[in-house]
Amino acid sequence: MKKVMKLGVLMAMGLLALAMLGQSGDAVKNDEAKSDKPAATAQDTGAPSDYVIGADDTLRISVWKEPDLSEILPVRPDGKISMPLLNDIPAAGLTPLQLKDSITEKLKKFIADPRVTVVVTAMNSQRVFVSGEVLHSGPIALLPHMTVLQALSQAGFNQFANLKGIYLLRTENGKQEKIPFNYKEVIKGNRPEQNIMLKPGDTVVVP
Numbered sequence: 001m002k003k004v005m006k007l008g009v010l011m012a013m014g015l016l017a018l019a020m021l022g023q024s025g026d027a028v029k030n031d032e033a034k035s036d037k038p039a040a041t042a043q044d045t046g047a048p049s050d051y052v053i054g055a056d057d058t059l060r061i062s063v064w065k066e067p068d069l070s071e072i073l074p075v076r077p078d079g080k081i082s083m084p085l086l087n088d089i090p091a092a093g094l095t096p097l098q099l100k101d102s103i104t105e106k107l108k109k110f111i112a113d114p115r116v117t118v119v120v121t122a123m124n125s126q127r128v129f130v131s132g133e134v135l136h137s138g139p140i141a142l143l144p145h146m147t148v149l150q151a152l153s154q155a156g157f158n159q160f161a162n163l164k165g166i167y168l169l170r171t172e173n174g175k176q177e178k179i180p181f182n183y184k185e186v187i188k189g190n191r192p193e194q195n196i197m198l199k200p201g202d203t204v205v206v207p
Helices: 002-035 095-106 149-155
Strands: 060-064 069-073 080-081 086-089 116-122 127-132 138-141 166-172 175-181 203-206
Touching: 060 080, 060 095, 069 080, 086 095, 095 116, 127 149, 138 149, 149 166, 149 203
Parallel strands: 127 203
Antiparallel strands: 060 069, 060 116, 080 086, 127 138, 166 175, 166 203
16 A cells, blocks of 8 residues: 555656646746747837937847947947948948848848947937027937937026027028027916927027
8 A cells, every 4th residue: 555655746746847847838838939939120219210210329230140330339420330240331321221131231241130229329410509598508409309408408497597588599591590489388377388409509598
């Protein structure tokens, strides 16, 4: 009777071990399947899909399964970036998707089925300026959909600021336009039309 019980226990332990081995094998397969998936190609940045790359921007170029080709690169003043194998590549004037396609096409000479991701990590080429009676005057990186109020929140006011007399200077087609901005009215919810989205090169003046 004791031998039968021992045999039963051994069989149960054997079945349990087989079950655990099967589960671990499934886990390994799942991990391998995950590792075979390429990195996400969507732009994981605040840059909109139609953002145009410019000089001084910083880009993260990733090539799936090619760590030597994956790096963070600055866009030089001449509008180009430098990559191993490809040397100088024009980047300024292109969207991240267009640059991705350009790099992919060039890499096909060296790599079979290259999978490239281009992410704008710093949008330094597009700036606005805040001047006058503010705590932090000078250029500010233009974030997507940034408004006059958001730019002023970064600059801050000093004690002499005329909050009712703020204005925006914008040059288009060679002509400069002066757009008023009454801070006290806007923060009350009045005159929301004055809190417009900024464009590269705009200057907000706080008298």
